[in-house]
Amino acid sequence: MKARKIKGLDPAGPLDANARRIVAVRAGEVLELAGRAQDPCEVEALHDLRIAAKRVRYVLELVGPACVGPDADAIVKEVKGLQDLLGEIHDCDVQLPGLRELARASPEEQARGLRSLAIHFATRRAELFERFYAGWPQLERAFTSLSHANDNGWVEIRA
Amino acid sequence: MAKARLVELDPDMTFAQAAARTVATRTDELFGHAGGVLDTGEIEHVHDMRVATRRLRAALEVFAPCFPRDVHREVLREVKALADALGRRRDPDVHLEALLGLRKRLPPADHPGVDLLIARARAQQADGNVALREALEEALTRDLRGRLGELAHG
Numbered sequence A: 001m002k003a004r005k006i007k008g009l010d011p012a013g014p015l016d017a018n019a020r021r022i023v024a025v026r027a028g029e030v031l032e033l034a035g036r037a038q039d040p041c042e043v044e045a046l047h048d049l050r051i052a053a054k055r056v057r058y059v060l061e062l063v064g065p066a067c068v069g070p071d072a073d074a075i076v077k078e079v080k081g082l083q084d085l086l087g088e089i090h091d092c093d094v095q096l097p098g099l100r101e102l103a104r105a106s107p108e109e110q111a112r113g114l115r116s117l118a119i120h121f122a123t124r125r126a127e128l129f130e131r132f133y134a135g136w137p138q139l140e141r142a143f144t145s146l147s148h149a150n151d152n153g154w155v156e157i158r159a
Numbered sequence B: 001m002a003k004a005r006l007v008e009l010d011p012d013m014t015f016a017q018a019a020a021r022t023v024a025t026r027t028d029e030l031f032g033h034a035g036g037v038l039d040t041g042e043i044e045h046v047h048d049m050r051v052a053t054r055r056l057r058a059a060l061e062v063f064a065p066c067f068p069r070d071v072h073r074e075v076l077r078e079v080k081a082l083a084d085a086l087g088r089r090r091d092p093d094v095h096l097e098a099l100l101g102l103r104k105r106l107p108p109a110d111h112p113g114v115d116l117l118i119a120r121a122r123a124q125q126a127d128g129n130v131a132l133r134e135a136l137e138e139a140l141t142r143d144l145r146g147r148l149g150e151l152a153h154g
Helices: A015-034 A043-067 A072-105 A108-147 B015-032 B044-062 B069-105 B108-141 B144-153
Strands: none
Touching: A015 A043, A015 A108, A015 B015, A043 A072, A043 A108, A043 B044, A072 A108, A108 B108, B015 B044, B015 B144, B044 B069, B069 B108, B069 B144, B108 B144
């Protein structure tokens, strides 16, 4: 998923104003993608959400403490947790089809272990999605606050 | 994972000043991790260097408007190429570690299937190491570090 181009950034302007503008746009991108990602079958939406969350995290790591406020480090930690979760879901989504195909094409001696691995990844994927789904409302509040970074003072995030 | 070096940024400094300071620090960090990355027995070196490329890439993307477009585009492309090569080595490292862990938990009758995947991951790791060596040589030949330094210092 391509990142949206951010208009109005000014190299000669203060870091603070530019950083807030970037944070607001990137957080808005996360919120736009999140709706579709609540469906466990929406593999691509979950992947895109991970990429969008990663962009927010990187901006916050770069400019957060100076421009977003004292909650920046805590938000970075939350976003990293989300990114790790979605990353592991993506790994399962990438591995499962190939694994199933290989199991079908392999002699029984090897197919048995490959099937066991496929079951392991499918079970793990379901567990990870449940964790994502349960934890999303809290993260949504954090991203919503960040999406207003451009018009407020320091962003306050309530856990 | 190596912790990112702190870049002292002030909200009142200009966006361009913050860009220069951040890119200079992240560049030093990246090339500071280059030692030992081709050693498949010490997989954390690759991980640290990959994380450093991600941080540098993020800085180059966030601060893009602060740099001359052509030079920026070229160095960003080269940093991405280096990151891709690090990924080609790192992904099988991680996969291999996970498979070895799973093998221990599965019954012996499942091992032949897992061993098939372990052999594939080892082959990908070797291929990834060749690609990484070539990418590091390319970065050296094209003086990527020097050009990033010039970009940061205008």
